Amino acid sequence: MSGRDPKRPSAAVTLQDVAGKAGVSVASVSRVLNNSGRVSVKLQRRIEAAVADLGYVPHGAAQALASRRSKTIGAVIPTLENPNFAIGIEAFQRYLNNTGYMLLLASSNYDIAQEMLQVRTLVGRGVDGVMLVGHMHDNALYPFLDEKDIPFVNTWSLDPQQDTPAIGFDNKQAVIDLVNYLLDIGHRHFGVIAGLTTANDRAKARVDGVREALAERGLSLAQEMLIERPYKILDGQMALRELLKLSNSPTAVICGNDLLAFGAMLECNRQGKSIPGDISIAGFDDLDFAAHLSPSLTTVRVPADEIGAKAAEFLMSRILNEPVLPVTEIGVNLIVRASTGPPSR
């Protein structure tokens, strides 16, 4: 007796069905569902009852097609295997959910081309905004997004030169602070175990930070003192082993992140080197475990959840055409713990 199509026994309930059941037009149903436009209380009640009765669920694609808004936001991160990004994305998606938006997630595996591809796909899926990590992207990225007029935001880094929307911090400066602290307590021989800098501007900026801080004091980083590795514990361990083989091995090793630092510490233990007696180790990120290693790890605290939440907030504001500052600097702090101390030589 209702208008259900007999050919599709379990077809989805549509607006039309609801309208039929409530004895009103689809327009009115749409109005109460989006509570846009005036609708009499009477109709409203009837419609709400019908919606509940039928268990109506709006058809997202149809809504998106008609309204030209998908209520969906895309994010492309290097990988969720890095706890930092996992935490950031968790906060990001939590914020979005509270505003009725959903998260379409993709990872680039630290590959610029892959990232571009993911962004294209995301845009094809109609995302209303895009979150990116870093500011090193494919050349076609910004023009592409601009042309489609899709708001985006870079995260985890801040490029003072650019006016690109970003929620992040100055990776270089953070490392400069760290190195200055190490210099101040007497270190002169530095080693660096960095992330892969090829497609990772954060990793690159951190290395630059070391160089700049050293240069300021008339020092420099020898070629062999810099080792680039993926962000894994074992890579840190192997890298430190190489560093220790050097004739003039460093008294302080700065690691691209806490995972690398953890690995480096393991190798010190294995080789009977005391930390920080023989060698100081510093990390980056302040992951949960950093405070609990022995010795506890000196590192730079990066509030990943704050970055995620603020990025979501920024995009939502842009989408809703609310005024927002294009760039937000996130505070990061040097956390001096027990893994660093004055050099013994």
Place this chain on the structure above:
Amino acid sequence: MSGRDPKRPSAAVTLQDVAGKAGVSVASVSRVLNNSGRVSVKLQRRIEAAVADLGYVPHGAAQALASRRSKTIGAVIPTLENPNFAIGIEAFQRYLNNTGYMLLLASSNYDIAQEMLQVRTLVGRGVDGVMLVGHMHDNALYPFLDEKDIPFVNTWSLDPQQDTPAIGFDNKQAVIDLVNYLLDIGHRHFGVIAGLTTANDRAKARVDGVREALAERGLSLAQEMLIERPYKILDGQMALRELLKLSNSPTAVICGNDLLAFGAMLECNRQGKSIPGDISIAGFDDLDFAAHLSPSLTTVRVPADEIGAKAAEFLMSRILNEPVLPVTEIGVNLIVRASTGPPSR
């Protein structure tokens, strides 16, 4: 001269535009784009050129509406803050991407009601399949998904009683194996630091495993020997402190996951208890750091990436109507390391 709407200067390029430019019908363009149906090489070339020229990007919502497929899969996990889920989701999304599907991600924060809500939203967004964690869901969940005829899969657990699609393992049995090992090396006094079991069937099954293994040997777990806590390092630490306060404190402590175990180990160190001399500690998951703690942590290795990938594979098969086994058991292994040993009393 082309059909671009003068009122929307930067409107998206549509199929229509491509058809116009190539001098063919939209039908033909659609055909080559989906390479369905025969199209002459000549037309194909012309169309492909037009697509490239115009930088055409298909409109996902329109495709979804017309084809009744969103090429999107939804996943609801407790939280990305748990590295296990982060790794699983990373593998899950990577698999999907290789098949042209995208991931719509939501988290439930270990809340059944929240999970149900997320599933509703996901379905509203038109997902073609859903990945869930565990098999403890809102009562309305399965009926809802069944009614919409949307394939889903549970992960991380396996309920022998049910025939629900799942990619997981027997959490209870895994713990039974662990406890049997501890019993075999002489332990009789057990403590358990579990996750919150209220809305977490994995946590619950693990506790059940301890109980069952003990019962088998005529032992039982005293009320005060079981402490439930969120999966955080600090919670593990505090829980162990409580356990040590007990008059008859345990010689072996089984932790709900590696984070809790890490915390427990920290507290042992702090109190000068030797591991495993004074007390044995075991974890669950075998997170990256587990092998590198000192002593290295005895735990159960859970291949999160494999779970994620297989879950994706399963859903894709269901969507493509390929035959698949509804249930896949994932192998988990007890990894005996240095944090467990014979009791000293």
Place this chain on the structure above:
DNA sequence: TTGAAAGCGTTACCAG
């Protein structure tokens, strides 16, 4: 306040 109807950009069926 309400309803009718014109899209939104594709797909897929039906002719030719």
Place this chain on the structure above:
DNA sequence: CTGGTAACGCTTTCAA
């Protein structure tokens, strides 16, 4: 092999 053309389910004018 190709084109025309109904859907798809909803939003949004435009009238009433």
